[in-house]
Amino acid sequence: MSSHSASAPRRRPAQRPRRRHRIWAIVLVVLTVAVLAWLLASNVVTDLLWYSAIGYRKVFLTRLLSGLGLFLLGLVVVGGSTALNMAIATRLRPSEAQGPGNYQELLLRRKVLAILLPSLFVGLLAGTSTASQTSTMLAWWNRTPFGVKDPYHGLDVSFYTFTYPWLRMLVNIGLAAVVLSLLGAFVVHLSMGAVTVLAPSILSPGGPARQKRQRTHLFTSRAQAHLSVLAAIGLVVFAASSLLGRYGLEVSQSSLFTGIGYTEDHYRGTARLVVAGISLVVAVLFVVNAKLRRWGVPGIGIILMLVATLLVQGIYPALMQRFSVTPDAPDKERPYMINNIAATRAAYGIDNTTISDYSAVTSASSGQLKADAEAVPSIRLMDPAVIGPTFEQLQQVRGFYSFPKTLDVDRYKVDGTMTDTVVAAREIDLNGITDKSWNNLHTVYTHGNGLVAAYGNKRQTSGEPEWLARDIPTTGKLPEKQSRIYYGERSSQYAVVGARPGAAPVELDTPGGGQGAQGAERKNTYDGKGGVSVSNPLVRAMYATKFADINLLLSDRVHSNSRILYDRTPLDRVAKVAPWLKVDSDALPTLVDGRLVWVVDGYTTSANYPNSNRVDLRDASSDSTSQTRQAQPSEPVNYIRNSVKAVVDAYDGSVTLYAWDTKDPILRTWEKAFPGTVHPRSQMSADLLSHVRYPQDLFKVQRQILGRYHTTNPDTWYQRNDVWEAPDDPVRTGQGLEPPYYLTIRWPGETNPVFRSTAAMVPNKRQNLGAYISVGSDATKSDYGKIRVLRMSSSTQIDGPNQTASAIIADTNVSSKLLPYQNRGSATATLGNLLTLPVGGGLLYVQPIYAQRQTGSGGYPILRFVAVRFGTHVGIGDTLQDALDQVFQGDAGADTNENQSGSSSTATPPTSQKAKDLLTQAQGAFTAADKALKSGDLATYQKQIAQARKLVSQALGQVK
Structure with a gap:
């Protein structure tokens, strides 16, 4: 009794620390789980609220539930099969321990944990990987036939674009499950002593007979049967993968192109059948081995299978390609080239391209542009890649507003005539805010204001743009009903909007442009339907977690009437509500029915269109302006359609998707996956339709494909003797390819000029002009989307853009004009875009030059x-008319109708003598300004321009 009493106190101190450690461990686990659950809940709930607020809850829930289902599929198949086979291996353990010490006993006491932890780990990895294939599953489940069969297996194209990726994913899951199950079972068998890998003398202290038996049988009979069956299942799945690989050849890279060539058709496809057959035979050997316990037979089978795979799938096809196919490639590959050309042209939408030979004249005569008199006045002189700083300086209003570096080209009906315009949205630039406090960034400077627009073909006498829409509030010929920009390309921060009842507004609306005294500010409270209400404190806490910003909980400006606006850039919003789309890199700000909206082009793409040549989307859509815009993802594609036109309202952030290419099977597939999210094209208003353009990124991809696939002759295609490429930008040297340009041009043989996207092409590794490509870009015209090509004569060389740019700069008249801006003074010359137009029976190059x-x-x-x-004729003048008349012997035959007003308003001719005197003085000021500009004296130039404007304004006041 006394002995028991003496020993009890000695055990308690050891038990208490152990108990305390266990409690702390439990607390730590619970806290970790709670934090992770809160983070997950915050992310899911805020996303659900965002999608619900914008009207696309169905998209979120469909993808969430589908992803969850796929996650469980990966978890159960991989993690479950691993756990199952580890459990089976445990049950198949030897009756007598054959390992060192009491290792098996320890493992058996913790067998649930020992099986669950590794199985759960690999299951979570597999589930996460599988969940990332949500789009693959949804596309397969809702697949739509293309109505086109591949030429080799007779399967509809939809099998390759929708079914093949899904089957490939299932096979990969199966392989992962078998391999991990085999590995897990082997480890358990080894731990339980069912597999012997150490020296028999160490494992077994028994006699020579026991050692001999262990040298003969490294596996117990039950372990051998288990592992053999798993290996057999793995080989069957591998055989299925090899068989599936036969179809994968049509979307894999061959020696010449993407798709099946001679070697793939005759050797590689057959090789996959052979390998599949060998795999099944070896699988049978493993099944037999489960009974015979002779590892040598299936082992030899594995070795033979690997050797056969190397020979049949690797070495043999490579040898046949090198010594049989390549020497006779033009003949043996001809039918495959024909199929590749046809598939590529169809997949990129260039199969209906019209190519015409064009014998461009190079001589210039008087009146030569008479037939193009309607098109010449539309030539755009304002370069959107140059005049961004001009918009910035003249229309910025305050330092916290800004414009993009590269502006946009749009069309508006002005005085009854469709007019090319250069446009940009005046957005908030957070870098220009002096006091970057939380309140300023998120509650005060919440929105931009107004669309600024200028004529593309007109300028003031000063050289500044002729405005169509300007200032805050907006004035001009483009009426705006709602010009506030809460959702724009620079809206990278979230904003909290909404004022307390009875409280004064805090959002800056019109700095210096409001009612009341000159320079007074006007503030505003957002009353739109955009954003998510944060009236619930729990929701606010979730958003504070999402943005890692405690101010959402602490600030008095976040209250029951507040809404939070986030994910505000147009491209991001379209990408979120339609994750199956690739969005164009350029969102167009435009006025539709008086509201400022963003028009975004959406593409459906695939990398699995059979036998169509792949390109990298980013590389194919890049040019010298790409650095100023969001780049496309770097991923392979071999099918692309502009299937959707999206409209993002700049005030409430609403996103409306319109089906544009209704024949696209991929679009129809996603319409079935997310019914009701894409609206019919017929619902687009006439005003919206007038601003729809042919997208630039698509046209850039198509021009790259046309560079080689404009021909349908396989011999020409193979010899590469008629390949075109986009030239380097002759203005922004070293920054990339020349971009396409939107221009209103009259196509040779037609009567009326049409708004088109145009591009010059040069022969491969050459600089002379090889072709001129255009695509109809006016959605109200019947030729929208129609690609036309003028192919230059091979007998007469026409200089390309870079040769022309060099010739213009080298011209003595041009160099003398630019001399004051190159050698002295504080001014410099900036070259604008070099436009190419097919007029006068030849090619006219036009280049604006800026000071x-x-x-x-x-x-x-x-x-x-x-x-x-x-x-070879070069002209330069203060106006386009002057330059054209110089080239065409004093009379171009067309009037450019350039506006040379000194004010941005067109006034009625003054009638009073005082007005005439004021205008005479203004003209003198303009002349002085022009002289100062030539000498590089910008200070005097700006002073004289200001004086001239003042005089013109006084003259206008005298008009009766």
């Missing part, structure tokens, strides 16, 4: 000269 102050922060480009070249 800009070289130093200081207030300089901006203004249009100073216009240079043109036709054939």
Whole structure:
């Protein structure tokens, strides 16, 4: 009794620390699980609220539930099969321990944990990987036939675009499950002593007979049967993968292109059948081995299978390709090239391209542009890649507003005539805010204001743009009913909007442009339906977690009337509500029925269109302007359609998707997956339709494909003797390819000019013009989307853009005009885009030239000269008309109708003598300004321009 009493106190101190450690461990686990659950719940709930607020809850729930189902599929198949086979291995353990010490006993006491932890780990990995294939599963489940069969297996194209990726994923899951199950079972068998890998003398202290038996049988009979069956199942799945690989050849890279070539058809496809057959035979051997316990037979089978795979799938086809196919490639590959050409042209939508030979004249004569008189006035002189700083300086209003570096080209009906315009949205630039407090960033500077637009073909006498819409509030010929920009390309931060009842507004609306005293600010409270209500404190806590910002809980400006606006850029919003789309890199700001909206082009793409050549989407859509815009993802594609036109309202952030290419099977597939999310094209208003353009990224991809696939002759395609490529940008040297340009041009043989996207092409590794490509870009015209090509004559060389740019700069008249901006003074010349137009029976190049102050922060480009070249004739003038008349012997035959007003308003001619005197003085000021600009004196230039404007304004006041 006394002995028991003495020993009891000694055990308690040891038990208490152990109990405390266990409690702390439990607390730590519970806290970790709670934090992870809160993070997950915050992310899921806020996403659900966002999708519900924008009207796309169905998209979120469909993808969430589908992803959850796939996650469970990966978890159960991989993790479950691993756990099952580890449990089976445990049950098949030897009756007598054959391992060192009491290792098996320890493992058996913790067998549930020992099986669950590794199985759960690999299951979670597999489930996460499988859940990432949600789009693959949804596309397969809702697949739509293309109505086109591949030429080798006779299967509909939809099998390759929808079914093949899904089957490949299932096979990969199966292989992962078998391999991990085999590995897990082997480890358990080894731990339980069913597999012997150490020296028999160590494992077994028994006699020589026992050692001999262990040298003969490294596996127990039950372990051998278990592992053999698993290996057999793995080989069957591998055989299925090999058989599936036969179809994969049509979407794999061959020696010449993407798709099946001669070697794939005759050797590689057969090789996959052979390997599949060998795999099944070896699988049978493993099944037999479960009874015979002779590892040598299936082992030899495995070795033979690996050797056969190497020979049949690797070495043999490579040898046949090198010594049999390549020497006779033009003949043996001809039918395969024909199929590849046809598939590629169809997949990229260039199969209906019209190619015409064009014998461009190079001689210039008087009146030569008479037939193009309607198109010449539409030539765009304002370069959207140059005049961004001009918009910035003249229309920025305050330092916290900004415009993009590269502006956009749009069309508006002005005074009854469709007019090309250069447009940009005036957005909030957070970098320009002096006090970057939380309140300023998220509650005060919440939105931009107004669309700024200028004529594309007109300028003021000063060289500044002729405005169509300007200032805050917006004035001009483009009426705006709602110009506030809560959702825009620069809206990278979330905003909290909504004022307390009775409280004063806090959102800055019109700085210096409101009612009341000059310079007074006007503030506003957002009353739109955009964003998510954060009236619930729990929701606010979730958003504080989502954005890692405690101010959402602490600030008094976040209250029961508040809404939070986030994910505000147009491209991101479209990508979120339609994750099956690739979005164009350029969102167009435009006014539709008086509201400022963003028009975004959406593409359906695939990398599995059979026998169509693949390109990298980012590389194919890149040019010299790509650095100023969001790039496309770097991923392979071999099918693309502009299937959707999306509209994002700049005020409430609503996203409306319109089905554009209704024949696209991929679009129809996703319409079935997310019914009701894409609206019919017929619901687009006439005003919206007038602003729809042919998307630039698609056209850039198509022009790259057309560079080689404009021909349908397999011999020409193979010899590569008629390959075109986009030239390097002749203006932004070293920054990439010349971008396509939106222009209103008259196509040779037609009567009326049409708005088109155009691109010049040069022969491969050459600089002369090889072809001129255009695509109809006016959605109200019947030729929208129709690609046309003028192929230059091979007998007469026509200079390409870079040769023309060099010739213009080298011209003595041009160089003398630009000399004051190159050698002295504080101003410099900036070359604008070199436009190519098929007029006068030849090719006319037009290049605006801008003057800009070289130093200081207030300089901006203004249009100073216009240079043109036709054939070998170069002209330069203060106006396009002057330059054209120089080239065409004093009379181009067309009037450019350029606006040279000194004010951005067109006034009625003054009638009073005082008005005439004021205008005479204004003209003198303009002349002085022009002289100062030529000498590089920008200070005097700006002073004279200001004086001239003041005089013109006074003259306008005298008009009766």
